[in-house]
Amino acid sequence: MTSLLKNVPPKTIKEAIWIILVATLLGFLVNLFHPNKIQISGKRPSLPFAADTVPAQDLPGVMITANSSEQEKMVRLLFINTAELIQLNANNQVLLIDVQSQIEFLKAHLPGAKNFPPSKLLADKAKLDSLPQEKWLVCYGNEPGSKQAELVAGDFVTAGYKFVAIYYDGLVGWKKAGYEIEGKKGENYAK
């Protein structure tokens, strides 16, 4: 890499540096006046977690703001963390929805989770109807902040489920917290 850079003419590097400098100037200037400006901070903004003290039944539900068309529905989903998931689970109010692929699901998933990969969930009415309306459908993926979990959660909301949440920490967070998993990689693999 160093030898590669040595072959680059100084004028080229100078131009590249100028581009970065101008981009930096423009970036910070525009960010200053941007309506959704980026807050420069070393601390990640906290997610809209529900407070631990709130009883599970009173957790805020999912709100839908219908726009001009059905397709433009804005879905605000509830994110929960490990502590909240355990709290909900203790009251037997949770059905865990694992959005990983079937292969990944078989390798490892949270105890008692059902596998719902994102594809064609809404089209499978029988599968959708098999889920309880009175329980919290808590979707999660492998990694924290799984977009697939958000997609599936959105599908549940669209299908009319009122108690839908996303377990933000995902399988990785669950394992990191030291809790057991099921599956081929887990301790409780059901043979």
Place this chain on the structure above:
Amino acid sequence: MQNRIWDRILLFLQWLIAAIFIFAGISKIINPGTFVRDVDNYRLLPYLLVTIIAIILPWVEILCGIFLIAGKWKKGTAFSLLVLTFIFLIAISTAIARGLDITCGCFSNTVEGIRLGYTRLIEDVILFVLAGLIYMKSKKDQ
């Protein structure tokens, strides 16, 4: 004759890559929050650096695109694009290797995002090769 055809093809590719980068940059500026989250999801950098990169990177992309179309600072622009696509390549490869279930953040204007996978990797390899071709051409034109 053959050289002229090749030059025209390269010019077309140059404009194409410029359009892609300008579009990508604008989409990131429109949705800065989504882009910050996308970059953060790679889990490669501390959050402070993530925010700074999210502010600067879209403008680097836009400037590179504009300069490519305008034909100004051609070598520096092509070199910047080469470095940029190389960094993207590393980020995407490591994310795939770590099995991250994230969106790539390439175009942050889509709500559902574009999921990271081998398709994105191949697309980035193509962009990297194109940037390399433009750089070689600009060096030859020197």
